[in-house]
Amino acid sequence: MSSNLIVQKFGGTSVGTLEKIQNVARRVKKSRDAGKDVLVVVSAMAGETDKLLAMARELSERPERREIDLLLSSGERISSALLSIALQSLGCPAVALTGRQMGLVTDNIHTRARIKSINADRALDILKRNHVVVCAGFQGINENGDVTTLGRGGSDTSAVALAVALKADRCEIYTDVRGVYTADPRIVPNARKLNMVSFEEMLEMASLGAKVLQIRCVEFANNFNMPLVVRSTFDEEDEGTLVCQENPDMEQPVVSGVMSDKDQSKITIKGVPDQPGIAAKIFNALAEASISVDMIIQNVSAEGHTDISFTLPTTNLQEAMPIMQDKGKEVHAESVSSDSDISKISVVGAGMRSHAGVAARIFSALSNAGINMMMISTSEIRVSCIIDKKGTEQAVRALHDEFKLDQEPQRVSETPTGA
Ligand code: ASP
Numbered sequence: 034m035s036s037n038l039i040v041q042k043f044g045g046t047s048v049g050t051l052e053k054i055q056n057v058a059r060r061v062k063k064s065r066d067a068g069k070d071v072l073v074v075v076s077a078m079a080g081e082t083d084k085l086l087a088m089a090r091e092l093s094e095r096p097e098r099r100e101i102d103l104l105l106s107s108g109e110r111i112s113s114a115l116l117s118i119a120l121q122s123l124g125c126p127a128v129a130l131t132g133r134q135m136g137l138v139t140d141n142i143h144t145r146a147r148i149k150s151i152n153a154d155r156a157l158d159i160l161k162r163n164h165v166v167v168c169a170g171f172q173g174i175n176e177n178g179d180v181t182t183l184g185r186g187g188s189d190t191s192a193v194a195l196a197v198a199l200k201a202d203r204c205e206i207y208t209d210v211r212g213v214y215t216a217d218p219r220i221v222p223n224a225r226k227l228n229m230v231s232f233e234e235m236l237e238m239a240s241l242g243a244k245v246l247q248i249r250c251v252e253f254a255n256n257f258n259m260p261l262v263v264r265s266t267f268d269e270e271d272e273g274t275l276v277c278q279e280n281p282d283m284e285q286p287v288v289s290g291v292m293s294d295k296d297q298s299k300i301t302i303k304g305v306p307d308q309p310g311i312a313a314k315i316f317n318a319l320a321e322a323s324i325s326v327d328m329i330i331q332n333v334s335a336e337g338h339t340d341i342s343f344t345l346p347t348t349n350l351q352e353a354m355p356i357m358q359d360k361g362k363e364v365h366a367e368s369v370s371s372d373s374d375i376s377k378i379s380v381v382g383a384g385m386r387s388h389a390g391v392a393a394r395i396f397s398a399l400s401n402a403g404i405n406m407m408m409i410s411t412s413e414i415r416v417s418c419i420i421d422k423k424g425t426e427q428a429v430r431a432l433h434d435e436f437k438l439d440q441e442p443q444r445v446s447e448t449p450t451g452a
């Protein structure tokens with residue numbers, strides 16, 4: 034396809050009512066009138082997927098996942114057909130397609146399928162005839178021809194995959210916020226919308242709980258170098274946030290954002306014999322239960338014994354505790370305890386790679402705010418701390434202030450200082 038093609042994805046809140054669908058139709062038509070070929074991907078109308086799921090659960094405690102997929106995919110079919118009708122009524126020729134009609138083939142894992150291939154011939158043909166294509170997001174078919182879905186929030190991934198398959202210029206994700214922010218504006222009122230953010234930073238942010246993009250969509254975009262634009266459906270002036278490969282034109286602040294996650298808990302196993310194989314036993318047991326742990330610390334051994342602490346999502350705590358108590362007995366640990374009054378505060382920024390002293394600034398800012406750190410972990414472009422849950426908002430604000438994230442970034446100097 035020509036690079037004249039753009040993919041525009043509209044989320045559930047953007048197509049939540051008929052009026053909103055008309056508004057989306059107007060915006061899509063505007064892009065087409067400006068000479069673009071447009072392929073639109075839509076989510077189900079706001080709340081629709083949850084409503085359908087709740088209906089299934091009223092009928093059965095464990096509905097078959099195959100049936101759930103067929104059921105949920107109908108939400109996106111409705112919004113795609115309605116948007117296509119709205120476009121046609123504005124005099125803009127359009128064709129709505131389901132995942133199957135779009136040629137989107139996935140594996141067999143119902144409710145969280147992965148895309149295997151896309152045969153975009155039909156869509157290309159429709160675009161060639163100068164029509165807008167409106168695709169139902171979130172769905173495909175497996176090799177048996179059964180409908181599959183891509184996991185919650187999966188329309189983002191559909192949009193990027195289609196953009197890649199059709200060699201679009203970029204993929205625009207329209208939503209109810211203006212873009213990606215330096216912090217949650219509900220916590221930090223002067224949080225700033227970022228104009229640009231790198232794939233790497235966005236991957237960290239999405240895995241730390243930024244809900245604005247599904248993480249798989251960012252992985253996909255990064256793997257195929259497909260630029261994403263996150264922007265508001267309702268604020269036409271704002272150009273949103275460009276998510277793309279790191280490049281020399283990028284304003285590269287040391288820190289791009291501060292995130293917090295209150296849904297974290299900590300398990301501590303005290304007085305474990307300091308011998309090879311103990312940690313393996315403990316963490317294998319969790320891996321077998323498909324529980325992923327995040328930060329792990331082990332104290333310096335005293336008299337042949339040590340303490341191990343790790344964090345995990347609070348939703349997994351109830352399942353993990355009995356497993357850990359069993360293992361604790363097995364390895365003759367002194368005690369096993371848990372704490373769910375914690376939260377994880379993270380600072381993300383690609384500029385950290387070339388700037389020394391970031392961790393020190395984080396620690397000073399938190400200590401000046403009287404906040405104690407219980408655990409610390411770092412990656413190349415992230416520093417995370419576990420703190421008392423009570424201090425969450427205060428910590429986020431202190432770090433946002435420390436790195437002056439409310440202000441437009443200065444370009445970083447050309448000479449790296451080394452980490
Ligand atoms: N409607 C689906 C969901 O709510 C997919 C999506 O909106 O991306 O998860």
Ligand code: MG
Pocket residue numbers: 044045186189
């Ligand atoms: Mg979404």
